Amino acid sequence: MLYAKLDEQGDIIDVAPYQNNEFTQLVAPNDPFVAEILAKKLDQESSQELLTSSDQDMMRVLEDLIDLLTEKRLIQFTELPMAAQKKLLSRKFVRGIHTGNSDSLIGEIRDDDALI
Template identity: 35%
Template sequence: MAYVLKNSLGQIIATSATERLNDDWVQVDATDKAYISFLENSLAEGDAFRESDIHLARVLEDLISLLVERNTIRFTDLPEQAQRRLNQRQSMRNKSQLSGILDESSELF
């Protein structure tokens, strides 16, 4: 079950998957067509921002790498959580690049 808030025209303007925030919220089945349509439209509207965030994150990773390479900052100057996240991202990028080198039909020797 999910909860929706509708405007005076009966159109869904907000949703909550878990809680009824006040008496104006109506419970609907999670398979309700209007509810699913609202969620799909909301996701589509957010795609541009999500895509931009992904690209900006990559720019920031590259910028930090460049600053570290040029000894402008030390990697250890960054907060531990930032170090951990950057290491995880770099590891993920390396694995992703390595996975593209060989396909399943390739042999190593």
């Protein structure tokens, strides 16, 4: 996602991969003005900040996808490699703390769930 900084006339003067008090307007990266600004910024700055922001957003998408697939019982969480399980549970725990969510990490065990 990209956010634009606007001048007094409402024209885009800068873009950033985050939203704050200056960068308030959500914009499409294929907008000609945005693409021109991005090209200039990429020539001047490292693209690492854009990649980092994109990676964080993508990680959240993957976490939500895994949650959806397990809720629909298309995959079992335990089928994931142990390292992936630990990372996902750790992130879910930390997100729960930050959002005040007191739900169990594993969720409720239904009667038809087999325990190993």
